[in-house]
Amino acid sequence: MDEQTFAYAPAPESRSVVSLRPSYEPFIDGAFAPAATGDHITTVNPADEEPLAEVAVAGDADIDRAVAAARRAFDTVWGPMSGAERGKYLFRIARILQERSRELAVLETLDNGKPIKETRDTDLPLVAAHFFYHAGWADKLGHAGLGPDPRPVGVAAQVIPWNFPLLMLAWKIAPALAAGNTVVLKPAETTPLSALVFAEICQEADLPPGVVNIVTGAGATGRALVAHPGTDKVAFTGSTEVGREIARAVAGTGKRVGLELGGKGANIVYDDAALDQAVEGIVTGIFFNQGHVCCAGSRLLVQESVADEVLLRLRARIERLRLGDPLDKNTDIGAINSAAQLDRIRALARAGSDEGAEGWSPSCALPERGYWFPPTVFTGVSQAHRIAREEIFGPVLSVLTFRTPDEAVAKANNTPYGLSAGVWTEKGSRMLWTAERLRAGVVWSNTFNKFDPASPFGGYKESGYGREGGRHGLEAYLA
Structure with a gap:
């Protein structure tokens, strides 16, 4: 019998589920506010090179505002809040992520270029799972084997890459918030849109202002955030070259550092x-x-x-x-x-x-x-x-x-x-x-690329140090 080849008719997902603003500003202290620089970059769809939106470039003054907002929220609201109450916010965010998963999957595909079946079936389920998992830890930190009364570190500066924009955000923000920290996160300059929509989700969940802050821009914005003296923890996922630069920048400052870098598996x-x-x-x-x-x-x-x-x-x-x-x-x-x-x-x-x-x-x-x-x-x-x-x-x-x-x-x-x-x-x-x-x-x-929020992930040598996910990932955000 001759081998049959089946032709697949196009089955495109609709772009209409995504409603983008023409322009986005940094998300600081619970609101989108114009960047002091006045500069913008354009993010494009890598599949057709069509512009998607303009995104502000945050400068030093914007980083100062974001870190100050995160510190204020940590000292007055989020840090003193009970773990059970923090967990409620994380559960609420997880549920909203599930409710908006189709929209977010399409957005991620438009901004990143990866197939919709990956964003729909892998990225978004894992994003929600990380928030659900860490929400469960929020009131059980004393049972994580990290001491009877572990305390949050403070303000976390987080820089994420473009390959899994929303998933890397979840890897960073979910454990930080569960442990009682506040965050200032910078997404990659080529894929900032899902992080900015996540900021809208924080508003929808009534997350207290300043707990999550999103600053956008390119390498200079990331360097300013990492070097800012008002942060207590740096978490970075990206290239080994940039990881070395970050390690040099924070050496001797007393900041905690976690680096998840390149690989050659x-x-x-x-x-x-x-x-x-x-x-x-x-x-x-x-x-x-x-x-x-x-x-x-x-x-x-x-x-x-x-x-x-x-x-x-x-x-x-x-x-x-x-x-x-x-x-x-x-x-x-x-x-x-x-x-x-x-x-x-x-x-x-x-x-x-x-x-x-x-x-x-x-x-x-x-x-x-x-x-x-x-x-x-x-x-x-x-x-x-x-x-x-x-x-x-x-x-x-x-x-x-x-x-x-x-x-x-x-x-x-x-x-x-x-x-x-x-x-x-x-x-x-x-x-x-x-x-x-x-x-x-x-x-x-006998498998590959299997991930679970309960399983720690990280490397050795030039692949960085520290772990994300599981009880080991929580340790990085607890003193």
Whole structure:
């Protein structure tokens, strides 16, 4: 019987559920107020390069106002409030997030470029789950194993990246508020809109003014916030380069610091693995969110005896991925977030070819407008290649082989990063043996990119320090 290919009709999600303002100002002390700078940047839809909204650039005076508002709220309202009362606000926010999940999923796809099925089925459920989970902790902090009467740290300065805008906001704000802290958060300059709509949700939930403040802008705004003497804690997710800059800026200040940085995760496939299951995990590990994932499985380490079979099945699976309109519910791979990120991906892919690796991509037409890069697999990769060493942060997979478990672990650990890894095997003993020897903060067993608010996440070495999620994540916000 001939193989049948089914054609999918377009199934676009409606943009009408999102109502954007033409222009947004910083959210400070419970209200949107004009930035003192008077400057604005335009955020665009990476799928078609169409402008979405203008967003103010917060300057030093705006940072001063935001930190002062957060300090005032901490001293007079939020810090003295009982954990049970704080929990009620977090539960209320979680419920509103669920009620507005369709709107927020579409907004996130428009501003970020990721497929709607990811924002709808992964991002938004996890965002609400983080607020529900931490709401439950708010009146139980004395039972977290962090002392009989743990106290909040104070005002937290939080800087988040563009790859999971609303989810990273939840990772930062939910534990901070549950522990009794107030926050000043800066979203990424290319994806600020969901954070600003979250500010509207704070208003809808009647959160006391000053508990959550959102300041927008580019790198200079983030640097001013991190360096501000009125904050007690810095939490950052982003590149290792910026993480180093932040560590230098706060050294000697007495501030608490948590850094969740880059990664070059290894996905290890042993010869006894269920290969079809492993192929699905490989695809999820590197092509989820266009590879814009710090814990992406960007290095595939496959045992030599099954390497040819894995690559054959992997290529067949990639051929079936659908690239295109992120709002189409059939789309698997959306747009690259920005022109700058696309340039970096292209440069590193060229370096892979120039250094002798063999690149392969499926035959897929790229849209004429927007920022697009096809799913790409490099074979013939050595440990010395840049594509095996540097974080690409795009849909590019480097394939290496190994013969023995010891060689697999040695190659997996041969990286300055240490954020994540995946292991595929049917033997529980081999799984535990491998996981015990991997220098990675998160090791997935026969799966990849599985997240839970109750599970701590973080890395080693140049992937940063500190943990987010679970009881370990609360510790960063308690004295």
